[in-house]
Amino acid sequence: MTHRKEWRQLRQLLQWMLMVIAVVAVIFGIRVILGLFLENNSITGNSMAPTLQPGERIVSVKTRTLHRNDIVILHGPDDPKRLYIKRVIGMPGDTVQVTNEKLVINGQPVAQPYLKPAFMAAAVKLWAKQHQQVAEGVAFTTDFSLTSLAATGAARVPAGQYFVLGDNRRVSYDSRNFGFVKQRGIVAVVKWRYWPLNRMGGID
Template structure:
């Protein structure tokens, strides 16, 4: 009888430790996120399931072209690509991205651009000054400028301005569902 009681206590302890570790991993290190909508096509599709690393930006800062999840409102998170980091001037001219006056390649847009009809553009011309209410000339400290990969169907920094870094949940690191789309985030 004592053996059964000890065995049950060991199982209960093991279960409690596993539950506490799972909660810690979920709250502190990683979070599952489901993509809602077409704004990141073709990189991420509607209903893709991702793992978001919360610790990446505890130890470092977002880098240009990271895919991040951030709090857009109290009830809604967005997933977008970081285009500008503090100190960057961001502009698009003739469907080409310019950061600090230099043209920057965006290979993740190649497939999307190929789907467009002739003479159709993916990204309308803009400058950072034009799309921020504050008229920022560069991305301010503690903020990032984000765009969706599906530029003609994305609510992003062109509409709501720069994103405070303290609103960033984490970096998308891995797509795990559906099975045919399993891959590291790029």
């Protein structure tokens, strides 16, 4: 009788251990599968303010299909070990320029609803204060064209490459500095903010 009881207890223990192993395997498998398609990132720096703020956490989808205005995670063209987060502005074949805060692509004005006038004014004022300059006359986005930028120096965005900018143009380090971004250098497209909870939701 004692042996039967011990065997029953041993069998229950083995069943419990197998269940734990199975659960761990499933969780591990799910994480691996999700890792093939999703990125989980935390925002550092202010280059995408006010759209994305430092400390916020986001989920991005790994894809090779990109559209204008997508917010993307990318390997720095100047430092592949670093990840940057920027907005796709210029698609392959596009001409891109900014004149008097107006974005012009292929000769046509393009709306920038993600640029908030109140934030732009505050960002210019802060930058001017930090650099001991008068805010009047300081642009949020300094005028440029692809040919005027030393980092690009081309009339159009090359095939298989993209021109990216940070939303906080006054401080962003982006294609104006490091040039075009090759498609293979783009890791994922940002889709969802899950932290903080009061700002949870899709991202445009």
